[in-house]
């Protein structure tokens with residue numbers, strides 16, 4: 001009798017030791033979503049519309065405002081993006097350097113084939129020329145070759161541009177030459 005009792009106990013304890021399926025916790029653990037910013041989801045750059053070139057003026061103003069530069073003194077109507085054919089695969093050119101207007105020539109076919117980062121880089125570079133008379137000698141954003149650039153590095157270049165860390169204006173002599181080139 002005693003023996004049976006023992007066996008029963010063992011059976012019972014074995015039974016209770018059976019692995020139990022872990023219950024799904026009532027509260028789900030919500031993992032924090034880490035959004036990696038890039039040109040395409042940046043709150044400012046993502047507003048650029050290749051088929052609406054004037055949208056880039058809005059985002060350039062917004063970027064400038066981040067660094068305390070208010071460009072609202074420039075009327076939107078005085079900023080012109082002119083769709084044109086540019087040779088040699090050139091996507092854009094500043095036409096208002098050293099002048100009191102902003103006119104950016106864009107070859108839309110070439111422009112639309114650029115990726116978002118290249119488009120933003122190009123527009124900021126050309127507006128840098130026209131709005132601030134920035135020369136290529138400042139480097140960074142104003143370095144002469146429009147290039148594809150990693151997002152975080154671009155942020156630094158934009159910051160260095162608007163805070164005048166990397167910024168040099170065209171000299172009067174250079175402006176004379178530029179005006180000569182863009183005349184007619």
Ligand SMILES: [Zn+2]
Pocket residue numbers: 125129136142143144
């Ligand atoms: Zn340039």
